Amino acid sequence: MIPVSDLLVGTAKSADSDESRPAADRQHPVVVWHVTGANNLDPAYGYETAGPGHGDGELTTAEATDVIDDIAAYGVAAIRFSGGEPLLRDDLETLVERASDTGLRTELSTNGTLLTDERAESLRAAGLDDVDVAIDGLPEHHDDIYGREGAFDDALDGIEAAQHADLDPGVRFTLTEANAADMEELVDLLALQGVSRFRFHHLEYSADDEIMDLDVDHEAQRRAVRRVCDITLDAHDRGHDVETLLEGNRADTGYVYQYAREELDEGRAAAIRERLETEGGDPVAERIADIDYQGNVHLTPYWQAYSLGNVRDRPFSAIWEDESNPLLAKLRDREDHLPDRCPNCEYYAMCRGGSRHRALAAEGDVWARDPQCYLTDDEIGLDVDASAD
Numbered sequence: 001m002i003p004v005s006d007l008l009v010g011t012a013k014s015a016d017s018d019e020s021r022p023a024a025d026r027q028h029p030v031v032v033w034h035v036t037g038a039n040n041l042d043p044a045y046g047y048e049t050a051g052p053g054h055g056d057g058e059l060t061t062a063e064a065t066d067v068i069d070d071i072a073a074y075g076v077a078a079i080r081f082s083g084g085e086p087l088l089r090d091d092l093e094t095l096v097e098r099a100s101d102t103g104l105r106t107e108l109s110t111n112g113t114l115l116t117d118e119r120a121e122s123l124r125a126a127g128l129d130d131v132d133v134a135i136d137g138l139p140e141h142h143d144d145i146y147g148r149e150g151a152f153d154d155a156l157d158g159i160e161a162a163q164h165a166d167l168d169p170g171v172r173f174t175l176t177e178a179n180a181a182d183m184e185e186l187v188d189l190l191a192l193q194g195v196s197r198f199r200f201h202h203l204e205y206s207a208d209d210e211i212m213d214l215d216v217d218h219e220a221q222r223r224a225v226r227r228v229c230d231i232t233l234d235a236h237d238r239g240h241d242v243e244t245l246l247e248g249n250r251a252d253t254g255y256v257y258q259y260a261r262e263e264l265d266e267g268r269a270a271a272i273r274e275r276l277e278t279e280g281g282d283p284v285a286e287r288i289a290d291i292d293y294q295g296n297v298h299l300t301p302y303w304q305a306y307s308l309g310n311v312r313d314r315p316f317s318a319i320w321e322d323e324s325n326p327l328l329a330k331l332r333d334r335e336d337h338l339p340d341r342c343p344n345c346e347y348y349a350m351c352r353g354g355s356r357h358r359a360l361a362a363e364g365d366v367w368a369r370d371p372q373c374y375l376t377d378d379e380i381g382l383d384v385d386a387s388a389d
Helices: 004-009 061-074 092-101 117-126 139-146 151-164 180-192 218-237 251-263 266-279 316-321 326-331 356-363 384-388
Strands: 030-034 078-082 105-110 130-134 170-174 197-201 243-247 288-291 296-298
Touching: 004 218, 004 243, 004 251, 004 266, 061 092, 061 316, 078 092, 092 105, 092 117, 117 151, 130 151, 139 151, 170 180, 180 197, 180 218, 218 243, 218 251, 251 266, 288 316, 296 316
Parallel strands: 030 078, 030 288, 078 105, 105 130, 130 170, 170 197, 197 243
Antiparallel strands: 288 296
């Protein structure tokens, strides 16, 4: 997660800011948990789910609370309840309350269509700290992506319900070929609805070629990231306390630093670089972990095809500590395994090679170049002649 507004204008207020969230490290990752495989919509991309019905082998309430107790005792920073659609899980309030009581920060990732006033109030009473609603374009594009007419309007109703419950909802926007042009207008529209936090995600891949076909090219990615930066500065110049975050492509760190050098000053840019290097780049295998609805532990929410183990067999803490797993061990010591371009990159410390899962999906090789790295050899300080050898 790259906190653009915090970096560019120095405002930090959300769960993603250093001031309000416990530091996540190898032993204390943020855990994304798909508590159900059920989904009331049919998104064009996202996590593997069981479809409209609950999946076989879904963790029971008792099993789920045991997992919560284990990750809390282990020192996990926060838990994000996801799905499928997590609001389809009848005991979600029970799980949120248990997590909150153990001291975990509790977050919800939802499509928003089932978030009524009553449900938002009950989740808030249970201890929910944070909610993000997926909005992936203006109405036509959003409804097409989620496979149902009216999904956009229902998501707005969910945002309003969260606001009534004082949950201060944010919006999660995933950049695709279809919705790239909607970004600026969507931010303006949602700002009028009182939304002040926007997460901009780059598309993650699976082995499904159709999902890769939804992605934008490198130039479109650059334009989108620049527009996020421009929107941030423009909003704050107009006195709007909008929070913007980028996620899913660590090449953005180098670009945001370059943007700061162009639009701000060297002192601010240097401070941005120092912070991004301190945060340490791609979080996979260290600062983020994933549990699916059957209890399988994964490296990220998108890396569903590879399991590190199952919480029914061993506690999450034991699975996460087990570096006899060769992939886990290599990802935690990745510099020797990455393509030559990465360790020689000027921004390696703030990127660490980008998405290994996206490289695997696109190239069939965990250690190939991240296909979404849009920075040129010249920009990253690489000797063009040497890199060609």
